Amino acid sequence: MDDPTESPQLNLPPTMSLQPLTPPSDHISRMINANHHQSPSRAIYSDRFIPSRSSSNFDLFNISQPSPNSPAVTDSHKDDNSGTYTALLRAALFGPETPEKKDVLGPPSGRNIFRFKSETRRSLHSLSPFGFDDDVASGVSHSPVKAPRKVPRSPYKILDAPALQDDFYLNLVDWSSHNVLAVGLGNCVYLWNACSSKVTKLCDLGIDDSVCSVGWANRNTHLAVGTSHGKVQIWDASRCKRVRTMEGHRLRVGALAWSSSLLSSGSRDKSILQRDIRAQEDFVSKLSGHKSEVCGLKWSYDNRELASGGNDNRLFVWNQHSTQPVLKYCEHTAAVKAIAWSPHLHGLLASGGGTADRCIRFWNTTTNTHLSCMDTGSQVCNLVWSKNVNELVSTHGYSQNQIIVWRYPTMSKVL
Structure with a gap:
């Protein structure tokens, strides 16, 4: 009967022999155990894996803090701003240096650069890509806070407007997309260029007529002029030349509105005429519904x-x-x-x-x-x-x- 305390033997071929196991070398042990350390005892509540840069080896980035005991090295070929840039980059990457961090910021030996940590809240208006706005502020100048808008209470320009009719129902002023102001004064239309302050007399309707409305086309230099005789004139302001005259209303035209090549005109005769300036007809349709003078028109x-x-x-x-x-x-x-x-x-x-x-x-x-x-x-x-x-x-x-x-x-x- 076999002795139970005797170690079991293996039946090996004569050409093979059992060699005793040797302990691993010190080099292999260091490789295996280099990154095994006890987890921090503090409670961690985040499930995100965020690197702890406080444990980083700063020498890898060439931005490590100089030792207070080491002598300063002066290199005339280095940029004078490199030190400032290094300090800003260090603060952005690893956070501000505080008294509590002085012992931690040194290059650690044998510590893992990655560990779980709580997520840091960033401001919605963060200027730093790393999220250290409050801390980097000492080195990086933030954009100035936008001052409240101040609307002046007095005009920056006053134009003389003699013969401007004091009539609520007329529309005698209109500003073009080319920054030119058209004003109807009596029986004349004047243009004021806001860029050059140049004043141009566009037209004179004659002594027996008067301007009741003006309206610029949306994208070109055409200006529509409504008259007291119920007519609508189209002027090319760039050439100071009248393009055409359109009739259809029986009374004054006090409202104008453009929609691409379509011009709408409203009159004291209670009607609205739709005019296509490309067509030969004076108007293509008539809108009826108002019981009194049409004094306001606007296209969406x-x-x-x-x-x-x-x-x-x-x-x-x-x-x-x-x-x-x-x-x-x-x-x-x-x-x-x-x-x-x-x-x-x-x-x-x-x-x-x-x-x-x-x-x-x-x-x-x-x-x-x-x-x-x-x-x-x-x-x-x-x-x-x-x-x-x-x-x-x-x-x-x-x-x-x-x-x-x-x-x-x-x-x-x-x-």
């Missing part, structure tokens, strides 16, 4: 809807092919001359009422709803949206004659 930015306001206190919306209004708004209690489409939100329309109304109203023409109303305290003469920010400018007549800049939709006053 997508050229699909035309808004019209009249002295019958009505605001109408027309589409490209309708001869009757598709939307009717009757909430105003005075003439509706001021009309403006928002360039920021499709279907948002603003309208202003006259002296008995004094209100700016907002409409959603997509859902056919009245959104809000703001009492301005004065007759609303004109409305213009800013194309850059969601703000609205209103100009007023009786009784305060003010100009107001509004923030939409809060309708708080900027000016």
Whole structure:
């Protein structure tokens, strides 16, 4: 019977012999155990694997801190700014140096560069790609905080305007996309170039006629002029030459609005004429609906809807092919001359009422709803949206004659 304490033997061929195992060399042991260290005892709550740069070997980046005891080395060929750049890069990569970090920032021996750590929250307005805004601020200058906008309360330029008619229902001023201002003065139209301050007399209608409206085409130098005799003249302002004259209205033309090559004109005869300046006919269609003078016209930015306001206190919306209004708004209690489409939100329309109304109203023409109303305290003469920010400018007549800049939709006053 075999002894149970005896170690078992292997039956090996005669050519093979069992060699005793030798312990691994010191070099292999160092390779195996180099990266095995006890995990930190502090509780870790993040599941992200983020490198701890405080354990990094800074010499690999050539940005290690010089020892206070080591003598300074001066190299005349090195850039003077290299030291500043090195300090900034070090702060961005490894965070700010604090008294608590002085012992940690030294090059560690035998520690793992990667370990789990809590995620550091970054500011939404961080300027540093590494997220150390507060700490790098001492070395990197942040962009200055944007100062509140100051809107001047006095004009930077005043133009003489003799013979400018004092009539609420007329539209005698219009600014072109080429920065040229057109003004109707009596029976003449003058152009003022805002870049050169040059003044040009465009036309003279004669002693028995007068200018009732002016309107620039959207993209070219054509200017439409409405007259008191019910005619519409088209002028090429770059050549100071009249292109054509179109008839159709029986009374004065006080409102004009362009939509590409289509020109809409509103008259005291209560009608709106659609004119294609490429066609031989004076007008291609006639829109009827207002019970009094049409004093406000404005095409939407997508050229699909035309808004019209009249002295019958009505605001109408027309589409490209309708001869009757598709939307009717009757909430105003005075003439509706001021009309403006928002360039920021499709279907948002603003309208202003006259002296008995004094209100700016907002409409959603997509859902056919009245959104809000703001009492301005004065007759609303004109409305213009800013194309850059969601703000609205209103100009007023009786009784305060003010100009107001509004923030939409809060309708708080900027000016």
